[in-house]
Amino acid sequence: MAIFRKLARPLLASAFLTGGLRTLRDPKSAAPVAEPVTGPLSARIPALPDDPAKLVRVNAAVQVGAGVLFATGRFPRLSALALAAGLVPTTLAAHAYWTAEDPEERERLRIDFYKNLSLLGGLLIAAADTHGKPSLAHRVKNAG
Structure with a gap:
């Protein structure tokens, strides 16, 4: 089973590494898409920046950092949780298919x-x- 983990982790992390690096290079292109989620998120969590571009950059940095850790097997459970936490708002902001009018x-x-x-x-x-x-x-539970 260990060989599957060594193979699967980098494969799973690749989506976050490539996406995070792309967004770090150009956070302003992702900011308008993220704005419907970043506004309410920043309002609920005061420690987060108000600027959507900064928040997108923070998320991208987490994706890259946690992606590297996950791919290399360092803190795999914690890095998987960090990637999962960032994936939820990203998905809601960038892939809200229920709002699109064009069928394609x-x-x-x-x-x-x-x-x-x-x-x-x-x-x-x-x-x-x-x-x-x-x-x-x-x-x-079974210590006693």
């Missing part, structure tokens, strides 16, 4: 939305992966 655009956005849901599922599985060892909850 709606179909493209729908495919990307469900592709991101699949990535989210993979990240959640990775975040729960204990490498075959009993979980902390199981060890605490």
Whole structure:
């Protein structure tokens, strides 16, 4: 099973690394798409920047950093959770297919939305992966 982890992690991380690097190079192009989500998010979490371009840049940096950690097997559970946390608002902002009026655009956005849901599922599985060892909850429960 270890060989599958060593192979699967970089494959899963590749989407976040490429997307994060692309956004870091040009955050202003992603900012208008992200604005419907960044506004309410910044209002609810005061520590986040108000500027959509800055928030997009922060998310991209998290994608790159957590993607590298995940791909190399460093802190895989924590990095998978960080990637999953950033994927949710990204998906809601960039792939809101229910708002598109053009049928072709709606179909493209729908495919990307469900592709991101699949990535989210993979990240959640990775975040729960204990490498075959009993979980902390199981060890605490059976310690006595």
